[in-house]
Amino acid sequence: MSAMLAVDGVWVMLSAILVLFMQAGFVLLEAGATRMKNAGHIGKQLLGFSVAALTFWAVGYGLTFGEGSWIGHTGWFLDLPEEKGAIPNELSFLFQLSFAAVSLAIAWGGFAERAKLSVYLIFAFIYTVAIYPVVGHWIWGAEGWLHSLGKQDFAGSTVVHLQGGVAALVATLMLKPRLGKYNRDGSSNVIPGHNQVYSVLGVLIIWLGWFGFNPGSTLSAQDGFYGYVALTTVLAAAAGVLAAYCTSLLLTGKAEIPAILNGVLAALVAITAACAFVEAWAAVVIGLVAGSLTTYTAVYFDKKGVDDPVFAFSVHGIAGIWGSLSTGLFASPRLVEKVGIGKAGLFYDGGFSQLGVQLVGVVVAALYVALVTFIALWILDKTMGLRVSKEDELKGLDISEHGSYSYPEHVMFMRHEEEIRRVM
Template sequence: MQIENLAIAIDSVWIMLCAILVIFMQAGFVLLEAGSARMKNAGHIAGKQLLSFSIVALAFWAVGYGLTFSEGAFIGVGGWFLDFPVEEGAVPTEILFLFQLSFVAVSLAIAWGGFAERAKLSVYIIFGILYTIVIYPVVGHWVWGPDGWLHALGKQDFAGSTVVHLQGGIAALVATMMLKPRLGKFNKDGTPNLIPGHNQVYSVLGVLIIWLGWFGFNPGSTLTAQDGFFGYVALTTNLAAAAGAIAAMITIRMLVGKAEIPTILNGVLAALVAITAACAFVEPWAAIIIGAIAGSLTVFTAIYFEKKGIDDPIFAFSVHGVAGIWGTLSTGLFASPRLVESVGVGKAGLFYGGGLTQLGVQALGVFVSAAYVGVVTFMILWVLKKISGIRVSEEDELLGLDLSEHGGYGYPEQLSKAEMAKLSKKEGAL
């Protein structure tokens, strides 16, 4: 009995540690998104990330966790406020909740990328609540729920290429299309203008923090420290990320002649996204291929969508949506029989003689998940647009969201006299 209790204690500490690592990824998103935005919006973006986590923490505790992980055919029908039966010899529900909460927070942070620099603060709040209780739990239940229908089909998504990243990426794409491009992003002939972020060092540090946090994200999804398998998952995760960085650098160098730093960062993140579904199912050599393809793919898709007039400020759909699709499909190609048998989910991939079965299940999961998230995101934003609007005024966008939404500047020493006069005039009118 003492040995059993010790095993549960070890697993509990391991999962709690991983939850903290993934929650710390929010700091990475603060630096990445703020650094990738203009100076006049940096404080808003940083503060919004804190607000986002607070919204998710309350909504997922009250409703979202129960919808995702309680029993039910289409969606969970119990577990409100973590009202789950206490199981002897199991990790406490509270710890499992904190771990899963960290995943939802990451998914919403991804979605916010499509809103950046032009959405109203009120839209963040309302959409954040609805995303946590109406969007994320449905797909989460389908894939990870105890009786989710995609789970029953054997869909392989070890740590969330579909559940976390594809959902966030699709929501970001819908949002950025409905909000329309930022002022000055495109010329009259449709050609794009570069709107660089204000601090590449912040962006690099942000990605390094996110990379570190991913060692909680993927290895933590083993939900146990007892067999040491989390070390293998950490290995495939790290190899993929490194391959994504190199592949993205080579690709952008071939295209424009320069090794652009933001593109290399996107290559790292895209590779991490892609390996998240496959990390427990593929061999190390396959992880490198998956990461490298993701790194290159995000370069081409980012350029393509920008040419099509889509202004995705941090390329959330290319990095998380497209890479999430590729990562989800990749297990249908590369899933190793020995690992599939060990993990006990789905079947071997096409390249191991497994046929098209697993690839078909993966493709079905991508399609239904993307369709659900896309439709519901559009409906929510359409209603908000009709009721109160979802985009700030042109004047507020030009002034910057730091001042227009919060009344304070992230870099007050850079505040020009003209901007100060505008702010004083606006406050006087109130």
């Protein structure tokens, strides 16, 4: 292995570690955004990741990157030829696994606080075999049909985030709202998460991990282009925070912390497709739109009776759509030439061609994920049931699924107080 290839290998390994560390961010984010009685249930993340890792190694990686136009049909258990001058297959697998795991973690948001633990395990297998690799191959596979059309998705606004967001939405709709979320007249009750500090720390970890997500997708440290991708990433994220802050003030009169957190995540989601294709000023615009859009849509879906506990579809689905379409508007000719995928955007006199390709990719991906997710969850619902019983949901998933509370001292204190009141 040459010295420069070794440097690239270290860069990809470091990037994979950063993206894998995003799992810790998702754990803190979801645990903080849900109630105390369900906080420990986030341990499902370890189980789901383990299922995904073994499945992606056995078949998922081959389905995504093997030979074939519609789906890969070679490369089971990483049995693919080593490309000359490319990083080893083992490093490529680890990096791509980290992306698949993030997409699955996004989908989990739609199941939160009411799905059976067994459903997570089975759906993790289905998602890693029949959902994520298919769209991944269409867009990122060397022979994928959307890749051949020039679909621009540098680090996965469509492949990773839109897929996870759509799967989360389907799960949310099929599981129906949490107990007590909506009144008989349709009005919504706020079910606050138990620890906003966890959520803030989780988002900061995810933001840090994104520097493996986007810059790492250059797969090379040789020409320093990863620095430019990091620049567009951080500019978009900062713009998203401020846009969400202003939008929250406009809608509620308060700078709501969940809205601000969603703003940074939505901006990161949106810039993920465009980070290598757009100029710095366009990255700011993309982040501003994403931060505002996710705040509005989160409020809208809640009013329409969609109980999305961590706003997975607004953050990853809506922002994923916007980010995927944005390259059709803002893709710069010089950057398109450098990356070598697709054409310049509409605002650079590139016409509607690239925007049309981006739209086709978004529609096809969303429809495919929605259909397969619905079929899979419908079968699971009919055979084993998706949702825990009302009694278990009221007790909390920590005790009903795992046999212990994450905060036992609090529970014991409450019981002690109740016993004292009875005696008095």
